[in-house]
Amino acid sequence: VSLYDHCRATAALATALYLYHKENNSLNEDSIKNDDTEKFLIVSGDLYGIQDFIFKGYGDTRKHRSKLLRGRSLYVSLLSELAADIICRKIGLHRMSSLLNAAGKFLIIAPNTEKAQDAVNEVDCHINDWLYGITLGEAAIGITSLTATPRDFVEKHFQKLWDRISFQIEKKKFSKLDLDRHGGAVQHYLERFNNDLRSPVCPICGKRPSSDMVEGSSYIGQETMSACKLCRDQIFLGTQIVKNNNIAVLSKDAKCGPLSSRLVEPIYGIYQIVFLDGGHESMAQRGELLGYWDIQPWARESMASRATLKMINGYVPVYTQEDEHDERILYSEKSERKKLEAIEQIKPGDPKPFTHIAAKALNVREDSKTYAGVDALGVLKADVDNLGLIMSCGLKPERFTISRIATLSRQLNTFFACYLPSKLKGDARYKEVYTVFGGGDDLFLIGPWNVMLNLGLELSKDFKRYCCGNPELHLSAGIIYCKLNTPLDTMATQAEEALELSKGGEKDRVTVFGETVPWFNVEDLLQVKDKLQKWYQENIVTRSMLYKLNEFIYMAAQEKQILDQNEIFLKHMHCTKWRALLGYFVERNVAKSFPQEQRPQIVKDVASSLASWLEVYGGWLKVPLWDILYNTR
Numbered sequence: 001v002s003l004y005d006h007c008r009a010t011a012a013l014a015t016a017l018y019l020y021h022k023e024n025n026s027l028n029e030d031s032i033k034n035d036d037t038e039k040f041l042i043v044s045g046d047l048y049g050i051q052d053f054i055f056k057g058y059g060d061t062r063k064h065r066s067k068l069l070r071g072r073s074l075y076v077s078l079l080s081e082l083a084a085d086i087i088c089r090k091i092g093l094h095r096m097s098s099l100l101n102a103a104g105k106f107l108i109i110a111p112n113t114e115k116a117q118d119a120v121n122e123v124d125c126h127i128n129d130w131l132y133g134i135t136l137g138e139a140a141i142g143i144t145s146l147t148a149t150p151r152d153f154v155e156k157h158f159q160k161l162w163d164r165i166s167f168q169i170e171k172k173k174f175s176k177l178d179l180d181r182h183g184g185a186v187q188h189y190l191e192r193f194n195n196d197l198r199s200p201v202c203p204i205c206g207k208r209p210s211s212d213m214v215e216g217s218s219y220i221g222q223e224t225m226s227a228c229k230l231c232r233d234q235i236f237l238g239t240q241i242v243k244n245n246n247i248a249v250l251s252k253d254a255k256c257g258p259l260s261s262r263l264v265e266p267i268y269g270i271y272q273i274v275f276l277d278g279g280h281e282s283m284a285q286r287g288e289l290l291g292y293w294d295i296q297p298w299a300r301e302s303m304a305s306r307a308t309l310k311m312i313n314g315y316v317p318v319y320t321q322e323d324e325h326d327e328r329i330l331y332s333e334k335s336e337r338k339k340l341e342a343i344e345q346i347k348p349g350d351p352k353p354f355t356h357i358a359a360k361a362l363n364v365r366e367d368s369k370t371y372a373g374v375d376a377l378g379v380l381k382a383d384v385d386n387l388g389l390i391m392s393c394g395l396k397p398e399r400f401t402i403s404r405i406a407t408l409s410r411q412l413n414t415f416f417a418c419y420l421p422s423k424l425k426g427d428a429r430y431k432e433v434y435t436v437f438g439g440g441d442d443l444f445l446i447g448p449w450n451v452m453l454n455l456g457l458e459l460s461k462d463f464k465r466y467c468c469g470n471p472e473l474h475l476s477a478g479i480i481y482c483k484l485n486t487p488l489d490t491m492a493t494q495a496e497e498a499l500e501l502s503k504g505g506e507k508d509r510v511t512v513f514g515e516t517v518p519w520f521n522v523e524d525l526l527q528v529k530d531k532l533q534k535w536y537q538e539n540i541v542t543r544s545m546l547y548k549l550n551e552f553i554y555m556a557a558q559e560k561q562i563l564d565q566n567e568i569f570l571k572h573m574h575c576t577k578w579r580a581l582l583g584y585f586v587e588r589n590v591a592k593s594f595p596q597e598q599r600p601q602i603v604k605d606v607a608s609s610l611a612s613w614l615e616v617y618g619g620w621l622k623v624p625l626w627d628i629l630y631n632t633r
């Protein structure tokens with residue numbers, strides 16, 4: 001077991017024990033040695049509604065889309081980090097007592113005292129009232145607690161405790177909202193709107209009232225003018241985060257400069273967020289600094305940092321000098337006015353909007369003046385297969401301890417929250433890929449459509465290596481390709497559906513172009529793609545022949561399907577003729593421009609390769625074929 005996690009768990013248990021005995025006036029040997037008293041309070045938190053919070057409500061403001069998305073994703077991480085922080089502070093625990101902490105979930109080892117129980121209830125009400133107020137019930141944090149004895153943590157017993165904790169967390173999901181407090185219509189909803197503002201309802205989220213404090217703010221821009229406090233804060237975070245590695249968490253009354261450099265609405269009404277690079281010592285001396293975090297440690301050359309490392313921010317592509325000369329960005333803008341706007345927009349260091357990320361999917365044609373392919377986005381969603389099972393049964397009972405669980409959870413998180421962004425940043429092929437989120441056990445990426453399958457394959461291989469080839473640990477993924485004007489929540493839903501297809505049955509697979517393929521076959525399909533592409537470039541096959549191939553793929557896939565059934569009807573038999581039709585088609589069309597003496601050999605090669613691919617891969621052949629078609633359009 002990792003010495004770090006072991007020490008950390010030991011310290012958390014010791015702190016809780018000390019507080020328990022201190023409060024109960026029982027700091028004596030007999031009481032301390034008693035392992036059967038319920039001395040611990042295990043507090044868990046689970047942020048609900050993350051998906052909706054991040055993806056829903058983008059109004060008609062495509063301009064802010066990528067900043068807002070970045071800001072929302074960071075905001076979600078802050079919500080769960082800071083919820084754990086308040087609980088620890090109220091109870092009098094160090095932040096390190098929050099043992100598991102990833103992707104909207106946390107687990108705190110607290111003492112089973114009245115003070116701690118009260119603190120948990122008080123914080124639960126406070127943060128959920130606040131969340132209800134700003135998200136109108138869209139997001140909530142489910143907080144549960146249960147008591148445990150020291151013996152429960154001992155090997156062979158801990159698994160039972162873990163099951164109890166997991167059960168409690170699952171159960172809480174059925175009562176996400178406290179209906180006694182928040183049932184019925186939202187009180188005084190309409191009274192919050194100010195009709196003097198340009199747009200009384202926030203044009204960005206379309207549900208909260210715009211704020212006069214935000215009207216005309218530089219983050220919103222002259223076109224939009226109005227926004228609610230929350231949307232403004234999220235754009236503020238999304239804008240600043242790509243320029244700064246460090247954030248300072250301050251008490252809400254701290255002296256922290258003008259409104260333009262901080263949140264308008266402190267988180268939970270308690271925490272102010274500013275971007276500081278140094279100068280925090282004096283704030284710390286005044287007691288105003290509650291945290292100073294390096295939130296993208298993977299972006300640094302060296303690890304030297306005076307800040308706490310928190311891996312809560314993903315990689316976002318920003319403009320570089322190179323982009324000022326990249327014709328593809330201008331090529332995809334249709335009108336002159338749009339082209340000028342695009343040139344205006346390219347400022348090195350600023351985050352790239354999705355339109356310019358999609359433009360990177362275009363390929364230079366041979367004339368080196370025009371471009372082939374489609375400028376579309378690819379969305380990759382992936383997560384670890386069978387995670388619940390791995391967490392509850394992945395360790396042998398005698399090895400099932402809190403430290404090992406902490407190690408497992410922390411190391412999985414590190415792959416998504418640290419390795420992934422550093423890979424995207426460091427690998428030229430993937431530097432245009434945007435992280436919507438990466439952490440815990442999953443990732444959600446948006447990038448130029450034609451790099452996403454390769455990236456997914458590499459990540460699945462990297463993950464296996466990261467887990468030392470353990471056959472039980474693997475990823476499944478869903479990839480969808482979409483046009484630029486696709487709403488974000490549609491992207492999220494479709495990617496989720498593709499991922500669900502990969503998860504049904506075998507797992508360790510990817511769904512792309514609607515076909516579900518095991519990762520190890522993707523490798524073969526990419527080789528098929530290379531070969532098809534070569535034929536196309538050498539004019540052995542033409543574009544219309546590639547289109548025609550779709551029909552054979554359809555027939556071969558249908559044949560596979562009917563052969564699996566017990567009965568075959570005559571009317572379905574047509575598809576079994578694909579071999580004969582393919583032979584005829586290849587003989588007539590392939591390599592027509594080649595000299596007579598070369599042609600027979602080429603025709604033979606193409607016919608036998610195509611037939612064997614169709615035989616082996618059936619519908620999967622769509623994956624290499626469509627890839628080529630979209631790349632060369």
Ligand SMILES: [Zn+2]
Pocket residue numbers: 202203204205206207208227228229230231232
């Ligand atoms: Zn809004």
